[in-house]
Amino acid sequence: MRISLRHKQHHIAVDVHPEGGSYRIGIGETEHVVEAHYIDETTMMLVVDGRRHHVAIARKGKERLVAIDGEIYQFAPESGSAGHVATFAPPEIIAPMPGKVLQVLVKAGDHVAAGDGLLILEAMKMENRLVAEAAGTVTEVRVTEGAMVDGGQVLVVMKYDE
Amino acid sequence: MTLFRRVLIANRGEIAVRLIRGCHELGIEAVAIYSEADATAPHVLCADDAVCVGPPPSAESYLNIERTIDAARQTKAEAIHPGYGFLAENAAFARAVSDAGLTFIGPRAEAIAAMGDKVAARKLVVKAGVPVVPAVEDVADASQLPRVAADIGYPLLIKAAAGGGGKGMRIVRSEADLAPAFAAAAREAQSAFGDGRLFVERYLERPRHIEVQVLGDQHGNLVHFGERECSIQRRHQKIIEETPSPALTPALREQMTAAAVAAARSVNYSNAGTVEFLLDQDGRFYFLEMNTRLQVEHPVTEWVNGIDLVHAQLRVAAGERLWLQQDDIRPRGHSIECRIYAEDAAQTFLPSPGTILHLREPGGPGVRVDSGIRAGYTVPIFYDPMLAKVSVWGETRDAAWRRMIAALREYVVLGCTTSIPFLLDVLDHPAFASGDTHTHFIEEHFPSWRGREQHRVIAAIAAAIDTTRPQRAATAGATAAPASPWATLGHWRVGAGG
Numbered sequence: 001m002r003i004s005l006r007h008k009q010h011h012i013a014v015d016v017h018p019e020g021g022s023y024r025i026g027i028g029e030t031e032h033v034v035e036a037h038y039i040d041e042t043t044m045m046l047v048v049d050g051r052r053h054h055v056a057i058a059r060k061g062k063e064r065l066v067a068i069d070g071e072i073y074q075f076a077p078e079s080g081s082a083g084h085v086a087t088f089a090p091p092e093i094i095a096p097m098p099g100k101v102l103q104v105l106v107k108a109g110d111h112v113a114a115g116d117g118l119l120i121l122e123a124m125k126m127e128n129r130l131v132a133e134a135a136g137t138v139t140e141v142r143v144t145e146g147a148m149v150d151g152g153q154v155l156v157v158m159k160y161d162e
Numbered sequence: 163m164t165l166f167r168r169v170l171i172a173n174r175g176e177i178a179v180r181l182i183r184g185c186h187e188l189g190i191e192a193v194a195i196y197s198e199a200d201a202t203a204p205h206v207l208c209a210d211d212a213v214c215v216g217p218p219p220s221a222e223s224y225l226n227i228e229r230t231i232d233a234a235r236q237t238k239a240e241a242i243h244p245g246y247g248f249l250a251e252n253a254a255f256a257r258a259v260s261d262a263g264l265t266f267i268g269p270r271a272e273a274i275a276a277m278g279d280k281v282a283a284r285k286l287v288v289k290a291g292v293p294v295v296p297a298v299e300d301v302a303d304a305s306q307l308p309r310v311a312a313d314i315g316y317p318l319l320i321k322a323a324a325g326g327g328g329k330g331m332r333i334v335r336s337e338a339d340l341a342p343a344f345a346a347a348a349r350e351a352q353s354a355f356g357d358g359r360l361f362v363e364r365y366l367e368r369p370r371h372i373e374v375q376v377l378g379d380q381h382g383n384l385v386h387f388g389e390r391e392c393s394i395q396r397r398h399q400k401i402i403e404e405t406p407s408p409a410l411t412p413a414l415r416e417q418m419t420a421a422a423v424a425a426a427r428s429v430n431y432s433n434a435g436t437v438e439f440l441l442d443q444d445g446r447f448y449f450l451e452m453n454t455r456l457q458v459e460h461p462v463t464e465w466v467n468g469i470d471l472v473h474a475q476l477r478v479a480a481g482e483r484l485w486l487q488q489d490d491i492r493p494r495g496h497s498i499e500c501r502i503y504a505e506d507a508a509q510t511f512l513p514s515p516g517t518i519l520h521l522r523e524p525g526g527p528g529v530r531v532d533s534g535i536r537a538g539y540t541v542p543i544f545y546d547p548m549l550a551k552v553s554v555w556g557e558t559r560d561a562a563w564r565r566m567i568a569a570l571r572e573y574v575v576l577g578c579t580t581s582i583p584f585l586l587d588v589l590d591h592p593a594f595a596s597g598d599t600h601t602h603f604i605e606e607h608f609p610s611w612r613g614r615e616q617h618r619v620i621a622a623i624a625a626a627i628d629t630t631r632p633q634r635a636a637t638a639g640a641t642a643a644p645a646s647p648w649a650t651l652g653h654w655r656v657g658a659g660g
Contacts, residue, residue, distance in 0.1 A: 001630055003625075003626040003629050003630065005622055005625055005626065005629075007618070007621075007622070008508075008613070010618065012618075012619075012622045014622055014623060014625075014626035016626050016627060016630050018630075023627060025623050025626070025627075027619060027622065027623075032623065034623055034627070036624070036627045042519075042520045042576075044624055044627075044628075046620065046623065046624055046627075048620055048623060053617070053620050053624075055620070055621070055624045056520055056522060056574040056576060057520075057576075057624055057625070057628050058519035058520040058576040058577060059519075059628070060519065060577070064624075064625035064628055064629060065519065065520075065576040065577065066576075066621040066624050066625055067520075067574045067575070067576055068617040068620055068621055068624075069571045069616070069617060070570045070571040070572075070573060070582050070583060070586045070614075071583050071586075071614050071615060071616065071617055071621070072575075072576070072579065072580065072582070072583060073615070073618065073621040073622075073625070074579075075621070075622065075625040077629065096506070096509075096512060096513075096514055097513065097514075097515055097543050098543065114610070114612070115610040115612075121512075123513065123543070128509075128510065128512040128513065129509075129510040129512075130509060130510075130512070131509055131510060133508075133612075
C-alpha cells in the first residue's frame with residue numbers, strides 16, 4: 001500500500017508491504033526491512049534494517065505527529081496514489097493562531113526564497129513574521145492588512161519550485 | 163522563627179508550580195490564583211486552594227492587584243509570592259500588599275521602584291562605584307558630537323531618546339561616519355516618534371550577558387551566589403543559561419560579584435535579586451539593570467550552590483537572619499538550563515500553542531524539569547509560550563553539556579511545535595561547545611534555521627505504518643488507555659535489533 005505524506009515542504013511516498021510479522025518498506029529506490037512494536041498507543045520501538053529507534057507518535061485527526069531523539073515531525077496524508085499529485089498540491093500558509101494581520105509583504109505572482117517573509121501576524125502580544133518554507137511563487141493572498149484571522153485560516157497559497 | 167502558615171502564589175505556569183512545591187516542602191499551604199483560561203492548569207491542581215481572579219487576558223486577571231489581594235484575604239493567606247513577570251516588579255503592588263497587612267515575598271517597594279526606573283538606577287549604581295556603559299543622554303546638536311564621541315569611545319550606538327524597535331538607531335565605527343549617521347538617526351527619530359532627541363552610548367561588539375544572584379535578609383546581611391551566563395537569546399529573551407560562565411576568570415568573578423553586591427547595597431536590598439551586566443570582549447563589564455525578583459534561570463544557581471532559593475526567599479521574608487556567610491557558599495560543578503517554548507524556530511520563533519497530546523519528560527541523575535504543562539493540557543494563547551525548563555548538573559561544563567543533550571533527546575512533547583530541536587542544534591554548535599557565546603549568537607550562527615531533521619526517513623516510516631494500522635475508537639494520544647500492550651506487541655524479541 002502506498003502512503004503519501006507531507007511534512008512541511010517535503011513530500012514522501014512510503015510503500016508499506018506487510019510481510020509476516022514485519023514490513024518491507026519502499027521509499028524511492030530504497031527498500032527497508034522494518035519491525036514495528038507498539039509498546040503502547042503512543043510509543044513504538046521501530047527496528048529499521050536492524051537498528052532500533054524509540055519513536056513517540058500521536059494522532060491529530062489524520063495527521064501523525066512523530067518525535068524521535070528530540071526531533072519533531074508532523075505528517076499530513078496526501079490524496080492520490082502517485083507522487084505527482086502531491087507535488088502539485090499548493091501548500092497553504094495558515095494562521096497558526098488567532099490574530100491580526102499587521103502587514104502583507106507579498107502579492108500574488110511574487111517569487112520568494114526560502115525564509116522570505118510573507119506577512120506579519122500580531123498574536124500573543126508579539127509581531128510574528130510568517131516566512132516561506134521553501135522557494136516558490138505566491139499564487140494567492142487571501143487576507144488584507146488589518147484583518148482579524150482565526151487559527152487555521154488560510155492566509156497565503158504558495159506553489160513551491162520543483 | 164515561625165514561617166508562614168499559608169502563602170498566595172500570584173503567578174501561573176511552571177514558576178507557580180515550583181513555588182507551590184517550595185511552600186509545601188516547608189510545611190506551608192499554598193493558594194493559587196487563576197484566570198478563567200487556567201481553571202485546570204497544573205498550578206491550580208497542585209495548590210491547596212485556588213481563587214479565580216478574572217477573565218483570560220492578564221490585564222484583567224494576573225495583573226489585577228485588587229483581586230489578587232482580595233484572594234489572599236479571602237483565603238487567609240499571610241504572604242504573597244509574585245514569582246517573575248506579571249506583578250513581580252510592580253512597586254505599587256508590593257506597597258498594596260504591605261498596606262493590606264500582608265507580607266510581600268521580595269524586596270521592599272522602595273528598592274523595586276529605585277531599580278525599576280532605569281535612568282535613576284544607573285545614577286544610583288554609578289554612585290556606588292559600579293561601571294555602566296559610557297553614554298551621553300540627549301545630544302542636542304551635531305557640533306557637540308566629535309567631543310562626545312571621543313569621550314565615549316568607538317564604536318558608538320546612536321539611539322532615539324524616545325524610541326525603540328530599532329528606529330533611529332545607528333552603529334558608528336569611525337569619526338567619518340559620525341555626522342551623516344547622526345543626521346539620519348535624528349530624521350528617523352523625528353518621523354517615527356515626533357522627537358528627534360538622540361542618546362549616544364558605547365556599542366558593545368558581541369558582548370556576553372552575565373548576571374549575579376544576590377540574597378539579602380532584612381537585617382542588612384547580603385551574600386551572592388556567583389554568576390550565570392545568559393548570552394544565548396532570541397528576541398532579546400534568554401533561552402539557554404549556565405553557571406559558571408566559561409568567560410570569567412577568578413579575578414573577574416571577584417570584581418563582578420563585588421559590583422553586584424555594591425549595586426544591591428545601594429538600595430538596601432533584601433530577598434533574592436539579580437544584577438545584570440554586559441561583559442565585552444576585553445573583559446570590561448557594565449551594569450545593565452537589576453531584576454528585583456526571582457529569575458526564570460534560578461535553577462542553575464541552585465544546582466551548583468546546593469541551595470533552594472525559594473526556601474531562602476520565604477525564610478528571609480519571614481524575618482529570618484541569613485544563615486550563610488559568603489565563605490560558606492562554594493559552588494561546585496557546572497549547570498545548564500534550557501527553556502522549552504511552544505514556538506517554531508523555523509518560523510522566526512512564532513508561538514505555537516496547542517494541545518499536548520503526548521508528554522514524556524527526561525529523567526536520570528542530575529536532570530531537573532520545571533514544568534507548567536501535562537498531557538491533555540491546552541496551552542492558552544494569552545500568556546508567555548514557555549512550557550517548561552530543563553536544567554542539568556555535571557561535574558564539568560562538558561559533562562553538563564552532554565547531559566543536557568541527552569535530556570533534550572529524551573524529551574517528548576507532541577501536540578505543539580517546541581524549541582527542543584532548535585536547542586539541540588544550538589548545543590551541538592562548535593561555538594557553544596567551546597563556550598564562545600555572546601548575545602548575537604543566534605543571529606550570527608542561525609540566521610535562518612530550517613529545522614533539525616536527521617531522522618526524517620525513520621519518522622516517515624513510523625507515520626506510514628501507523629496510518630495503515632486499524633484505528634481504535636479514541637486514539638487521542640496520551641489520554642487513550644491502551645487495551646493491552648501485549649495485544650499489539652507482535653513478535654517482540656528481547657534484545658531485538660542491534
